[in-house]
Amino acid sequence: MAALVAALVVQAGDRPAWLAAILADRYRAPATVMLAALVALAAASGIAVAAGLAIAAMLTPAARDLLLAMALVLQGGGALFAQKPPERLARWRLGAFATSLLGLFILCFGDGLQFVVDAIAIRSTMPWLAVVGATLGGIAVLGAAAVMGERDWCRLPRDRIRQGGAVLCLMLGVIFGLSGLRLI
Incomplete structure (x- = not known):
C-alpha cells in the first residue's frame, strides 16, 4: 500500500505521465501506451525491489528508516x-x-x-508487494494521462500537484529520519 500511494503522489506531477500523454496522442493508441506503461513500470519497480533485496540484509532497522527518509527527502526536494x-x-x-x-x-x-x-521494499516483510503497489499506482496516473492526451494533461495544475507531493515526501522523510535516529 505504501508503494501504491507513493507512486500515485510522485507520478501525478512527473514526466512519465506527460510522456504517456504525448505518445498516446502521437500514436492515437492510449490502450497500447497504457499496456507498455504497465510493463515498463513493473520492470522498473521489479529492478528497484531486487536491488533493495540485495542490500536489505546488510542494514539495521534504523538504517532502513534512514534510507527511506533519504529517498523521500531527495524525491521531495527534486x-x-x-x-x-x-x-x-x-x-x-x-x-x-x-x-x-x-x-x-x-x-x-x-x-x-x-x-x-x-527503500519501501527493504522495510517490508513482503517486499515484492512493493512492485505490485508501485505498478498499480503508476499505471493509474500514466493511464489517466494517456486517456486524457497531452493538451488536457497539461491543463491540470501539475506544478501544484508536484509541490503538494514534494511537501508530503519531505514531511514523511523528516519523520522517518527522526525515527531512524531514534529521536521520535
Missing part, C-alpha cells in the same frame, strides 16, 4: 524544481508499443520513485 518537458521521442520509429515501452522505462527507471520503492 520535485520542488521546475520540470522540463520530456523528450518527445519524435525520431523513434519503433512503433507505438516499443517506443512507449522503452521511452517510459528509461524515464521511469531514472526517476526518484524507484529509490523510494527500493
Whole structure:
C-alpha cells in the first residue's frame, strides 16, 4: 500500500505521465501506451525491489528508516524544481508499443520513485508487494494521462500537484529520519 500511494503522489506531477500523454496522442493508441506503461513500470519497480533485496540484509532497522527518509527527502526536494518537458521521442520509429515501452522505462527507471520503492521494499516483510503497489499506482496516473492526451494533461495544475507531493515526501522523510535516529 505504501508503494501504491507513493507512486500515485510522485507520478501525478512527473514526466512519465506527460510522456504517456504525448505518445498516446502521437500514436492515437492510449490502450497500447497504457499496456507498455504497465510493463515498463513493473520492470522498473521489479529492478528497484531486487536491488533493495540485495542490500536489505546488510542494514539495521534504523538504517532502513534512514534510507527511506533519504529517498523521500531527495524525491521531495527534486520535485520542488521546475520540470522540463520530456523528450518527445519524435525520431523513434519503433512503433507505438516499443517506443512507449522503452521511452517510459528509461524515464521511469531514472526517476526518484524507484529509490523510494527500493527503500519501501527493504522495510517490508513482503517486499515484492512493493512492485505490485508501485505498478498499480503508476499505471493509474500514466493511464489517466494517456486517456486524457497531452493538451488536457497539461491543463491540470501539475506544478501544484508536484509541490503538494514534494511537501508530503519531505514531511514523511523528516519523520522517518527522526525515527531512524531514534529521536521520535
